[in-house]
Amino acid sequence: MLQNNPELKSKIDQLWNKFWGGGISNPLTAIEQITYLLFMKRLDELDLKRQSDAEWTGEKYTSKFEGKWIPPEYRAKLRDGDTQGETDKKLADGKMYEIDKRTLRWSEFKHMQAEDMLQHVQGKVFPFLKDLNGAESNFTHHMKNAVFIIPKPALLVEAVKTVDEIFEVMERDSRENGQAFQDIQGDVYEMLLSEIASAGKNGQFRTPRHIIKLMADLVQPQLGHKIADPACGSGGFLLGAYQYIVTQLAIKAGTKDLTADEDGFVRTSVAAALTEKAQAILSSSLWGYDIDATMVRLGLMNLMMHGIDEPHIDYKDTLSKSYLEESEYDIVMANPPFTGSIDKGDINENLQLATTKTELLFVENIYRLLKKGGTACVIVPQGVLFGSGGAFKALRQLLIERCDLKAVITLPSGVFKPYAGVSTAILLFTKVWGPKDKVTQPATEHVWFYEMQADGYSLDDKRSKQEGNGDLQDIIARYHARNAGADNERTAKCFMVPRTEIEAEGYDLSLSRYKQDVFEEVHYDAPALILERLIQAEVGDVEEVDLAKVQSGIVRELLALREMLP
Numbered sequence: 001m002l003q004n005n006p007e008l009k010s011k012i013d014q015l016w017n018k019f020w021g022g023g024i025s026n027p028l029t030a031i032e033q034i035t036y037l038l039f040m041k042r043l044d045e046l047d048l049k050r051q052s053d054a055e056w057t058g059e060k061y062t063s064k065f066e067g068k069w070i071p072p073e074y075r076a077k078l079r080d081g082d083t084q085g086e087t088d089k090k091l092a093d094g095k096m097y098e099i100d101k102r103t104l105r106w107s108e109f110k111h112m113q114a115e116d117m118l119q120h121v122q123g124k125v126f127p128f129l130k131d132l133n134g135a136e137s138n139f140t141h142h143m144k145n146a147v148f149i150i151p152k153p154a155l156l157v158e159a160v161k162t163v164d165e166i167f168e169v170m171e172r173d174s175r176e177n178g179q180a181f182q183d184i185q186g187d188v189y190e191m192l193l194s195e196i197a198s199a200g201k202n203g204q205f206r207t208p209r210h211i212i213k214l215m216a217d218l219v220q221p222q223l224g225h226k227i228a229d230p231a232c233g234s235g236g237f238l239l240g241a242y243q244y245i246v247t248q249l250a251i252k253a254g255t256k257d258l259t260a261d262e263d264g265f266v267r268t269s270v271a272a273a274l275t276e277k278a279q280a281i282l283s284s285s286l287w288g289y290d291i292d293a294t295m296v297r298l299g300l301m302n303l304m305m306h307g308i309d310e311p312h313i314d315y316k317d318t319l320s321k322s323y324l325e326e327s328e329y330d331i332v333m334a335n336p337p338f339t340g341s342i343d344k345g346d347i348n349e350n351l352q353l354a355t356t357k358t359e360l361l362f363v364e365n366i367y368r369l370l371k372k373g374g375t376a377c378v379i380v381p382q383g384v385l386f387g388s389g390g391a392f393k394a395l396r397q398l399l400i401e402r403c404d405l406k407a408v409i410t411l412p413s414g415v416f417k418p419y420a421g422v423s424t425a426i427l428l429f430t431k432v433w434g435p436k437d438k439v440t441q442p443a444t445e446h447v448w449f450y451e452m453q454a455d456g457y458s459l460d461d462k463r464s465k466q467e468g469n470g471d472l473q474d475i476i477a478r479y480h481a482r483n484a485g486a487d488n489e490r491t492a493k494c495f496m497v498p499r500t501e502i503e504a505e506g507y508d509l510s511l512s513r514y515k516q517d518v519f520e521e522v523h524y525d526a527p528a529l530i531l532e533r534l535i536q537a538e539v540g541d542v543e544e545v546d547l548a549k550v551q552s553g554i555v556r557e558l559l560a561l562r563e564m565l566p
Contacts, residue, residue, distance in 0.1 A: 008169045015162045022155035032294055033150055035301055037163050040125060042305040043132075044106035045167070064132070065105050068098040071127050072135065104128050110160050114153035121156065122148055133310060142296050142315065206233065207335045207379065208463075210263040210456065210472060211415065212240035215333055215377040217265070217476045218407070218428055221245055223282060225330035228369060230318035231362065232288030235299035237333040238313075239306055243267045245282060249274060263456055264469040287329070288313040318369075319361050320346045326368050327434065335379040336362035338422060350435070355391035359384055363395055363427070367403060370431040375406075382410065382423040385509040396507040400499060401442040403429040407479060409450045410511050414459025428479075442499055446484040449511045450475055450494040490516040531561060 019030040047064050054061035102108060104125050109117055130143040150156050221227055221241045229237040247268050250258065258266050274282065286308065290296050296315045303311035316323050319342050337358045344356050353364050359381055366376045384392065385408065399405045407428040413421045432443035454470035457463045471493075478487075478494050487496040497514045505513055524530075 005169070005173065008166065008173070011162055011166045011169060015159060015166070018155060018158050018162065022150070022152055024149065024151075028294055029149070032146075032298065033148070034159070034163075035298055036126065036129065036146075036148060037159055039301045039305060040121075040129065041106045041163050041167060043129075046305070046307070047105075048107075063101075065101040067101055069101050069104070069128055069131075070098055071124075072131055075135075099124055099128070101128070106160075110164070114157045117160070118150070118153040118156050121150075137310065138312065138314065139300050139304070139310070142293070142300060142313075145293070146297055207236055208415065208455075208457075209236065209240070210265070211379075211411075212236050212333075213244075213263065213265040213267065214472050214475065215379075215426060216240045216244040218426075218479055219331055219333065219375050219377045221331045223249060223278060224285070226285055226287070226328065227331040227333070228287045228289075228329040229332070229334045230289050230365060230369065231334055231336040232290050232299055232313060233292075233295050235288055235302045235311070235313060237335070238286045238288050238299075238311075239303060241331065241333060242282065242286060242303070242306065242308065246274065249278065262465060264473045283308050283310055284312070286312060289316040289318050289323075291315070291317045317342075317346075319348055319351070319358065319365060321348050323348060326350065327371050329369050330371055330374045332366045332369055332374070332376040332378070334362070334366060334376070336366075338381045338420075338424075352435070353391045353394055355389070357391065360391050360395050364398065367398065367429075367431060368435060372431055372434060375428070375430045378427050379411075379424050380427055382425050382510070384427075385410075385425055385511075386513070393507055396509055399427065399429055399509075400444045400447075400502060400507055401439050402433040402435075402437075403431050404443045404445075405429045405447050405509075407448045407450065407482075408509050408511065409452060409475060411452050412455065412459050414463070415455055417459065417463060418461040444499045444502075446496045446498055447502060447509070448479065448482045448487065448494065448496050449514060450478065451511050451515070453493070490514060 015034060016030065019025075019033065024030050024033060043064065050061050051063055053059075103120075109120050109125060112120060126148040130146060131140055133139045150159065215237075221244055223245055227238065227241045229235075232238060244267070247258065247266060250268055251266075255268075258268055260266050286303070288299055288311075290299065290313070293315055296313055299313045300311050303313070318325075342356055342358055342361065347356065347361065348365070350368060351361055351364050353360055355361065363378060363380060363384070366378055370376055384395070387393075405427070407426070409426040409428070411424045411426065413423040415424060416422060430443075433439050450471075452471045452475065454466070456466055456468060456470035456472060458466060474493075482494075482496065484496045484498075487494060489495055495514070501514070502509065
């Protein structure tokens with residue numbers, strides 16, 4: 001996290017302040033523009049690295065910056081019937097031109113003079129970025145309405161310089177700490193959100209990376225699984241699943257130099273161990289949706305910066321009537337909006353809960369999105385666990401009867417600070433019965449409960465890294481070793497509860513309902529002894545005190561009280 005690297009945080013602060021001073025004060029607009037710059041920088045770095053790797057291994061790689069590029073508007077003119085002679089004339093007249101792709105590299109244009117750089121980035125680099133994957137790609141489709149609005153040459157020069165410095169700090173950290181390239185875009189987004197007074201009003205908070213990694217270790221996605229996040233934001237969960245799979249494949253391939261990060265997780269984004277076929281399978285396995293066009297673009301660039309060339313992130317309201325997918329996915333990982341309601345008239349007719357609360361509808365929708373045998377790991381506000389409304393109870397009954405509800409993990413209320421102090425929980429469940437199936441036997445036998453008390457970070461607004469990893473690794477180890485016969489000590493941090501008991505409690509899933517508190521007996525001294533200590537603390541030797549001469553009202557009352565005691 002940025003808080004754990006003061007130098008990196010300082011650079012991000014500088015970047016934010018430059019944009020603010022340059023007239024771009026809307027945080028989401030600022031982060032979008034910053035992300036474009038990060039993407040240009042990362043695209044250049046990744047391309048150079050792939051070229052170098054290809055030369056080393058002898059594999060063929062065609063650089064994204066090799067050859068000439070013709071802007072789409074001129075390609076359209078050619079398609080509209082221009083003859084080659086007319087095209088040549090346009091070229092000669094300067095109305096149409098080919099651009100050497102090498103000049104579009106970050107490492108090339110960053111050396112330009114301020115005015116030239118702004119014109120070059122606005123008129124050539126950014127249009128090339130939008131057109132990167134071809135006219136028919138999902139990325140190009142969602143970048144169609146994107147605009148580059150950095151208005152001043154000086155601001156662009158300063159921003160480019162600061163982005164270079166940010167990457168230098170990250171590269172040094174990577175060398176010194178042995179960690180893979182971090183999700184810098186997510187960090188910037190996280191920090192910018194903390195600056196917004198209205199952050200979280202729509203219930204959208206970026207999930208901390210260590211919580212995403214925890215959830216990936218719980219569900220253990222595999223190559224070939226179709227994985228979705230129906231409220232994906234900047235794509236953190238999709239990236240988390242991708243990194244988990246890539247890491248496991250790297251380990252199986254014999255990679256030895258992977259080390260645990262500051263939270264105890266072993267992760268890499270480097271897909272060198274993947275065959276071309278495996279990479280294609282993995283890239284086609286990740287699907288995300290969001291109702292914010294800006295977040296869709298950020299999510300697409302986030303995944304592309306981590307080596308996924310054609311991400312499947314789309315602009316869709318997955319609760320609406322227009323979204324018809326069902327029984328499609330092996331894994332769903334999500335942190336859907338905690339608050340808010342959807343227009344009752346636009347709720348997908350396949351959703352049966354009688355509510356407009358998004359936190360309930362998303363969980364039901366995730367159940368419907370899963371294939372039979374598919375598993376979901378979802379963050380919900382703790383109110384979902386015990387809410388007394390009919391829709392709350394109906395959802396919990398669905399999770400118990402039609403799914404194998406494997407785990408309920410309660411999280412400390414500070415996990416989502418500085419955005420919100422809401423108490424949350426992780427639900428982990430596998431779909432057994434479909435919505436139209438007749439349930440002959442409830443799918444859940446036991447539910448494993450765990451009370452996370454610490455996640456390795458302070459639970460205040462600063463979220464500073466603490467010594468150790470909190471309960472993160474303990475949760476993973478105990479979950480995968482859980483045993484209905486052994487984990488029945490209700491005073492422990494984790495325990496199993498049989499379905500029959502949960503049914504008897506009206507499908508209440510709050511941990512406190514089933515946990516037994518341990519009360520330690522405390523022995524106190526006799527009142528007379530305590531009183532003597534208080535008097536002595538005030539006046540010294542109590543035997544020599546003359547009650548009539550004591551001026552302190554407190555001491556007089558204490559001495560009078562002593563006379564009354566037997």
